Amino acid sequence: MPNAIEVEELSKSYKGVRVLDRVSFQIERNSCVAVLGPNGAGKTTTVEILEGYRTPDSGRVSVLGETPYGAGADWRSRIGIVLQSAGDLGEIRVKEAVDFFSSLYPNPRPTDEVIELVGLTEQRKFPVRVLSGGQRRRVDVALGIVGRPELLFLDEPTTGFDPEARRQFWVLISSLKELGTTIVLTTHYLEEAEALADKIVVINRGRVLTEGPPDQLGRGPEEGCFVRWRGDDGARVEIHTTNPTSLVASAYEESGRELIDLEVYRPSLEDRYLRLISEEDR
Amino acid sequence: MKSVLRVGLRRGLLEIKEFFREKDAVIFTAALPAVMLILFAAIFHFKAPGTNVPAAEIYTTGLMAGGVASTSFVSMAVAIAVERDTGGLKRLAGTPMPRSAYFIGKVIRVIVLSVIEIALLLLIGIVFYHVKPPRTIALWWRLLWLTLLGSAVMGVLGVAISSLPRSSRSAPAVVNLPFIVLEFLSGIFIPFFMLSKAIQHFSLLLPLAQLAEGYRSVLLPPTFAHLEVGGSWNQLAVLENLLAWLVIGFVASVFSFSWGTERALIPRPKAALKPGPKAIA
Numbered sequence: 001m002p003n004a005i006e007v008e009e010l011s012k013s014y015k016g017v018r019v020l021d022r023v024s025f026q027i028e029r030n031s032c033v034a035v036l037g038p039n040g041a042g043k044t045t046t047v048e049i050l051e052g053y054r055t056p057d058s059g060r061v062s063v064l065g066e067t068p069y070g071a072g073a074d075w076r077s078r079i080g081i082v083l084q085s086a087g088d089l090g091e092i093r094v095k096e097a098v099d100f101f102s103s104l105y106p107n108p109r110p111t112d113e114v115i116e117l118v119g120l121t122e123q124r125k126f127p128v129r130v131l132s133g134g135q136r137r138r139v140d141v142a143l144g145i146v147g148r149p150e151l152l153f154l155d156e157p158t159t160g161f162d163p164e165a166r167r168q169f170w171v172l173i174s175s176l177k178e179l180g181t182t183i184v185l186t187t188h189y190l191e192e193a194e195a196l197a198d199k200i201v202v203i204n205r206g207r208v209l210t211e212g213p214p215d216q217l218g219r220g221p222e223e224g225c226f227v228r229w230r231g232d233d234g235a236r237v238e239i240h241t242t243n244p245t246s247l248v249a250s251a252y253e254e255s256g257r258e259l260i261d262l263e264v265y266r267p268s269l270e271d272r273y274l275r276l277i278s279e280e281d282r
Numbered sequence: 283m284k285s286v287l288r289v290g291l292r293r294g295l296l297e298i299k300e301f302f303r304e305k306d307a308v309i310f311t312a313a314l315p316a317v318m319l320i321l322f323a324a325i326f327h328f329k330a331p332g333t334n335v336p337a338a339e340i341y342t343t344g345l346m347a348g349g350v351a352s353t354s355f356v357s358m359a360v361a362i363a364v365e366r367d368t369g370g371l372k373r374l375a376g377t378p379m380p381r382s383a384y385f386i387g388k389v390i391r392v393i394v395l396s397v398i399e400i401a402l403l404l405l406i407g408i409v410f411y412h413v414k415p416p417r418t419i420a421l422w423w424r425l426l427w428l429t430l431l432g433s434a435v436m437g438v439l440g441v442a443i444s445s446l447p448r449s450s451r452s453a454p455a456v457v458n459l460p461f462i463v464l465e466f467l468s469g470i471f472i473p474f475f476m477l478s479k480a481i482q483h484f485s486l487l488l489p490l491a492q493l494a495e496g497y498r499s500v501l502l503p504p505t506f507a508h509l510e511v512g513g514s515w516n517q518l519a520v521l522e523n524l525l526a527w528l529v530i531g532f533v534a535s536v537f538s539f540s541w542g543t544e545r546a547l548i549p550r551p552k553a554a555l556k557p558g559p560k561a562i563a
Contacts, residue, residue: 052376053372053375053543054543073379073380074378076376076377077377079376081373083369083372083373084369086368086369086370086372087367087368087369088365088368089370090304091299091304092296092300100292100293100296101377103288103289104377104378105378127303147377147378
C-alpha cells in the first residue's frame with residue numbers, strides 16, 4: 001500500500017529567507033505521525049503545504065496520491081484539517097456547525113455521532129461563543145472529522161486543555177486511528193507525541209533533524225541514564241552513567257544504608273528532544 | 283451545479299442566523315440609516331425647487347440607497363475581514379465546499395438584510411414624512427429589482443474591498459472612508475440636485491448615485507424629475523450602470539479575494555511539482 005504522504009526535497013523561501021530546506025519524509029497509511037520543532041522551525045509551513053494551503057518553491061509532495069495545492073473537491077473530501085485557534089462560529093450552535101460542515105462531504109458521519117465522539121452531547125445546542133477553550137477545540141475536531149477523512153491534520157489540538165480533557169482527547173485520537181485514519185499531528189507537548197505517535201519527525205531550522213519512533217528518538221548507544229538520590233547532608237546527587245547498576249551498588253556500599261529518594265531513569269522524550277535541538281543550535 | 287446552490291443556500295441560512303443572534307449588531311446596523319433619516323428630516327425643511335417635495339421625502343429615498351450600501355458594502359467588507367482574521371475562511375477553504383457557495387451565502391445574507399432595511403426606511407417615510415407608497419405594480423417591481431440588484435452590487439464591491447484592510451481591527455476604518463465619500467458624491471447626505479453639475483456627471487458613473495436616482499423615481503412625484511441630470515429619470519441607465527458594477531465587483535473580488543492562505547490566483551509552479559522520473563509511488 002502506498003504511503004499516505006510523500007515529501008521529497010521540499011524547499012520554500014519567504015522574501016529571500018529560506019524556511020524549508022530540502023525537507024523529505026514519508027508517512028505510512030494508518031499511522032500517527034507527530035511533527036515536532038521549535039516555533040519558527042518550519043513546521044507550520046510544512047503542514048500547510050501538505051494541506052494545500054501553500055505552494056513549495058521546489059520539491060515533490062504527494063498527499064493521498066495527489067499534489068495538494070489546487071487539488072479538487074474530491075481530494076479535499078478525503079482529508080480533514082483542524083487548524084490552530086479558529087475563532088469563528090461565535091453565535092452558531094454546535095449542532096448547526098456540525099450539520100453545515102457535514103453537508104459539504106459525500107459520506108459524512110451522522111451529526112449526533114460526531115458530537116458524541118468529541119464529548120459535546122450536552123453542549124450540542126449551545127452557541128460556540130459560550131463554550132470553554134477546550135470545548136471549542138473539540139468543536140474544531142468535530143468539524144475536522146465529520147467528513148470521515150482518510151487523513152486528519154491536527155495542529156496543536158490540545159492547547160488550552162486541562163490534563164483530564166487532554167487524556168480524553170488522546171483516547172478519541174487513538175480510536176480514530178483504530179478506525180483506519182492516518183493522523184498528522186503537530187504539538188508542543190512531548191508526552192502527547194509519545195502517547196499518540198508511531199513516528200516523530202523533528203524539524204529545526206527548516207530541515208528534518210531526525211525522525212523515528214518515540215522510544216528510539218535521539219537515543220544512541222552511549223546514551224546511558226541518570227541516577228539520583230539524596231545524600232546524608234540532604235543535598236541532591238545526580239550522576240549520568242552507562243552503568244547504573246554498579247553505580248548504585250557502590251553508592252550503597254559507601255553510604256552503608258538505604259539511599260534516600262533513589263531514582264534511576266533514562267532521559268525522557270522531552271530530555272532527548274531538547275538535547276537534539278540544543279546540539280543543533282550550538 | 284445543483285449542489286452548489288444547495289450548499290450556498292445552507293450557507294446563507296447559517297449567515298442569517300448568525301447575524302440575527304447578535305442582537306446589538308442587528309439593532310444598530312438597522313438603526314443607523316433610520317436615525318440619519320430622522321435627523322436630516324428634523325434639520326432640513328426646504329422644498330425642492332419648482333416642486334412641493336419636502337426634504338424629508340428626498341432624504342427617505344437617499345437613505346434607502348445609503349441603507350442598502352451600509353448593510354451590503356460596509357457590513358460585508360467588515361464581516362469578511364473578521365472571518366479572514368479568525369481563521370473561519372481558512373477552515374472553509376480546507377473543506378470540499380464549492381468556493382462559489384460561500385459567495386452565494388453572502389449574497390443571500392446581504393439581500394435579506396437590505397430588504398429588511400428598505401422596508402424599515404419605507405415604513406418610517408410613510409408613517410412620519412407623508413411618503414406615498416409606490417402607486418403602481420410597475421413601481422413596486424422597480425423597487426424590488428433596485429433593492430436586489432443594488433444590494434448584490436454593493437455586496438460584491440464589499441467583498442472586493444475586504445482584502446484591503448490588513449486586519450479585522452482596521453477594517454471599519456479602511457472601509458468607512460471610501461463609503462462616506464461615496465455617500466456624499468451620491469447625494470445621500472446632500473440632495474443630488476444641490477451638487478455641482480460636474481460632480482453630478484461624475485457621480486452618475488458610480489453605482490450608489492444611480493441606485494439613489496432609482497429610488498427617487500420610485501417614490502417621488504414625476505414633477506421632481508426635472509431636477510435630475512437630463513431632466514428625466516433614466517431607468518435604463520440605472521440598470522446598465524448597476525449591471526456594469528456587478529461585473530466589475532465580481533471580477534475584482536475574484537482577483538483580490540484571499541482565503542487567508544496564499545493568493546488563489548498565483549499560478550502554482552507546475553514544473554516543480556510534477557513527479558519526476560523517480561515517480562513517487
